[in-house]
Amino acid sequence: MSAGGFWVGAPVPRKEDEALLTGHARFIDDMEPVPGIRHAALLRSPHAHAEIRSVDLTRAAAHPGVHGVLSGADIAAAIGPIPSAVRVPIDYYPMAVGKVRYAGEPVALIAAEDRYVAEDALELIEVDYRPLPPVIDPKAAMDDDAALLHEAVGSNVVHHREFRYGDPETAFAEADRIVRLDWTFPRYSSTPMETCGAIAQFEPAPDRYTIWSNFQGPFILHALMCGALRVPGNRLRLITAPQSGGSFGIKQGMYPYMVLLAAASRLLGVPLKWIEDRLEHLVGSSSASNREDAVEAAFRSDGTLTGLRFRNTVDVGAYIRAPEPASVYRMHSASNGAYRVRNIAVDNRLVTTNRLPIGLNRGYGGPQFFFALERAMDAGARALGIDIAEIRRRNFVPADAFPYRAPAGALYDAGDYEAALDRTLDLAGYAALCAERDRAKADGWLFGIGLATAIEPSGSNMAYVTLAQTPEERARAGGRSGGLGTCTISIDPSGSVTVKTVSTPAGQGHATVAAQVAADALGLTPDDIDVVTEIDTLTSAWSLASGNYANRFSSVVVDAIGNAARTVAEKIRMIAAEDLEVAAEDVELADGTARVVGVPEKSLPFRRVAAKAHWHPAGLPEGMAPGIFETAVLSPPGLGPPDEQDRVASAVTFGFICDLAAVEIDPGTGRIEIGTYVSVHDVGKVLNPLIVEGQIVGGFAHGIAGALMEEMVYDEDGNPLSGSFADYLCITAPEMPRLTIGHVDTPSPHTALGAKGMGDGCSMLAPVAIANAVADALGREDVEPPFTLNRVWDLVAGGGGAG
Amino acid sequence: MLRIAPGTRHRISVTVNGRPHAGFAEARTLLSDFLRHELKLFGTHVGCEHGVCGACTVNIDGRAVRSCLRFAVQVDGAEIRTVEGLAEGGALSPLQEAFRRRHALQCGFCTAGILISATQFLETSPNPTEAEVRDMLSGHICRCTGYEGMVRAILDVAGETP
Secondary structure, three states, X not given: OOOOOOOOOXXXXXXXXXXXXXXXXXXXXXXXXXOOOEEEEEEEOOOOOEEEEEEEOHHHHHOOOEEEEEEHHHHHHHOOOOOOOOOOOOOOOOOOOOEEOOOOOEEEEEEEOOHHHHHHHHOOOEEEEEEOOOOOOHHHHOOOOOOOOOHHHOOOEEEEEEEEEOOHHHHHHOOOEEEEEEEEEOOOOOOOOOOOEEEEEEEOOOOEEEEEEOOOOOOOHHHHHHHHHOOOHHHEEEEEOOOOOOOOOHHHHHHHHHHHHHHHHHHHOOOEEEEOOHHHHXXXXXXXXXXXXXXXXXXXXXXXXXXXXEEEEEEEEOOOOOOOOXXXXXXXXXXXXXXXXXXXXXXXXXXXXXXXXXXXXXXXXXXXXXXXXXXXXXXXXXXXXXXXXXXXXXOEOOHHHOOEEOOOOOEEOOOOHHHHHHHHHHHHOHHHHXXXXXXXXXXXXXXXXXXXXXXXXXXXXXXXXXXXXXXXXXXXXXXXXXXOEEEEEEEOOOOOEEEEOOOOOOOOOHHHHHHHHHHHHHOOOHHHEEEEOOOEOOOOOOOOOOOOOOOHHHHHHHHHHHHHHHHHHHHHHHHHHHHHOOOHHHEEEEOOEEEEOOEEEEEXXXXXXXHHHHHOHHHOOOOOOOOEEEEEEEOOOOOOOOOOOOOOOOEEEEEEEEEEEEEEEOOOOOOEEEEEEEEEEEOEOOOOHHHHHHHHHHHHHHHHHHHHOOOOOEOOOOOEOOXXXXXXXXXOHHHOOOOEEEEOOOOOOOOOOOEOOOOOHHHOOHHHHHHHHHHHHHOOOOOOOOOOHHHHHHHHOOOOOOO | OOOOOOOOEEEEEEEEOOXXXXXXXXXXXXXXXXXXXXXXXOOOOOOOOOOOOOOXXXXXXXXEEEHHHOEHHHHOXXXXXXXHHOOHHHOOOHHHHHHHHOOOOOOOOOHHHHHHHHHHHHHHOOOOOHHHHHHHHOOOOOOOOOOHHHHHHHHHHHHHOO
């Protein structure tokens, strides 16, 4: 327990750990929820872009042990296309129909007695492809003569909107200095160690689908799956596995495969299991977007940032898959970042190419957005001869301005950015570091310092995605707003407490924090409380936003837990008050008892009081409902729909992060030595410092990996070159730089406990912090991640940074 | 030479965590699949099936081995230790305790293999440096933790070892 007598805030070791450490935790591939399961394998396209002339499944179907075979056309005949938020004439099916549009796209499905036999049969499928010109470069994809992925769209640009806040034209016309940068941001993925997996069962009369999976929804995607399967929501039952082996957003992208398995189960008349293998994951799952972006920043000579222009070109891959185009809109309403700038123009283009469709990945849109803004700040500082810390200090939203309404609509809840910057500089020993840099540069060494700051939007407003529509389109579509959180707390007749969070974590420790929150309200210990984090859409209390993404646990779900726990606590107090013959206000819940305040010997065991609600309804206070089963549903404050000027409060809480990197580059090898990396966070009230630190270090690992090494590479023909873990180089322990963490935590007024969402963290900032340091070291601004040996060596040698 | 026809299943007997187990495997059945789907020992996890990620590491006759790179038929008669066998008598091993204390796991999917490797590592290198610990861990991929907690946990246990 923490010093103040609360479990919240204490470094409580995780409830989840013992089962995980002893091999007793259960994941999707460990499950066999129904008898008679057959195993599915998928034939995937070897071509990036080709017409499917024919698919011959005859030999595969005849293979011993094969139960059934299906082509994309078979699937398309049974279901509708998966709906998209972007209204373009693209019929997206989970298996290719008529054409393949990326190497790795599913073309046929085999169901067999086991996966080995299913994969044997894949080799017996004959597909006649007519290769088409591949479209890999998103810039070239926009050319008039580019081959089209989706002919009916008439262009590879599937979405284009321009936004304007304040008066950017005047800001740029009157600027003393304008900084322009453009770059390619690489495509990478957090590649969770457990791949995607699902078991689907169709039952007729009436039509009903059940899917067990490690999906991290249901989120808005449940509705889209229902649309494709043509059933109402209560006939598509999604059940998540007790544990999920990491996700980082990636497992949101598996819903087309869930639709595919559900449809295949119906067509083949058996429950089907599919566990994605690693090779499938790397070519066929999901990833963050690669982008061709540009930024212009207008400054006054004193360093005041007066205007910003963003030009974003997002390569969405072969299909625009929901929740896209959210990756380019998640940061949109906070386009000013941590700064006071009010004049902002944004131009968003989404382009289809013959690559894997993109989706959520840690930081979702953040790494790309902050690359633009924070590169511009460092480059602007250098252009104006102002220190990189000082230029930020001059532009920060000041501590006394919160809550602060950003020009594009975000409402920043709380912060003290300058204090966090000071803490960063202090931890880095900034003055000494600058002196060291200047000495090193004078001696001809390549030494650089980079700084980056971010606001961290958490707990998404479901409406922000509708920025993809014009105000007129939104008006026609009807209202959208909010981001509901739910929690159910029940006490059974034995008096034991169960918290159901429906928050589908994938390692973030939700069960532990939920137990801390409930323990404080109920006067129990976290060990007294069991937590169920998985979801069953048929039996759980859930809503549109349920699931695990956008740091929504501590920004939304924790408040739902607190609300439910307080309702339960109130009921227990009222029951106890009658037996203790005092008023309910005089009863406190502590140490596993309900007792009279100030008279601790007048007490009743918590369990006995709670059990009475089941055992003795007639003895309850008059008018009280029997049993204890309380569901809290909350819509976080302030999450309204976008207005006619395209302003929207996109999230509930806005944390703050300040990262500083100092690097030295070996000109002979291109190796970057990260001598210093400091990251200071404002997560509001810290609920569990052990878990917060774990999330920060984990996010740092993803950010550093994106900065230095990880990239999903495609060759010019669209062949994925990162199709195994021998080619897609995940960061390992020896490559991890040392990280110094600091905190300046300002409690959020938007949440009951003052917590903000957190978790994306340095995954959003490490790429730009390292890029800024590399730019400083090399004395050039045209630098792009990943900073691999080859690319950095080429930059040092005066080249363009080619790999 | 033993010739094994495709589709033929073989009786494989192994000792796992001190207890005899037996099941059937084809010649091509991976040890990881045999352990999980034939012996129902689901504690061993499969992360890549091509020998890079280390999640499926088990101890075979005293050595940490990736079970996705062994066929079940190769281990007939072997002594195997998996994550289920690390907590002897129901109490977490000092390494498991240290992992919990140091928040060395998040999703826990890679943890089984790392515990097996680290347990053997500490038997052969009781007083490792941090660099040696990191080098040992380079045979494993963890996407959640950034490795920091597990480095500290392993060093904690090494420090306690006489």
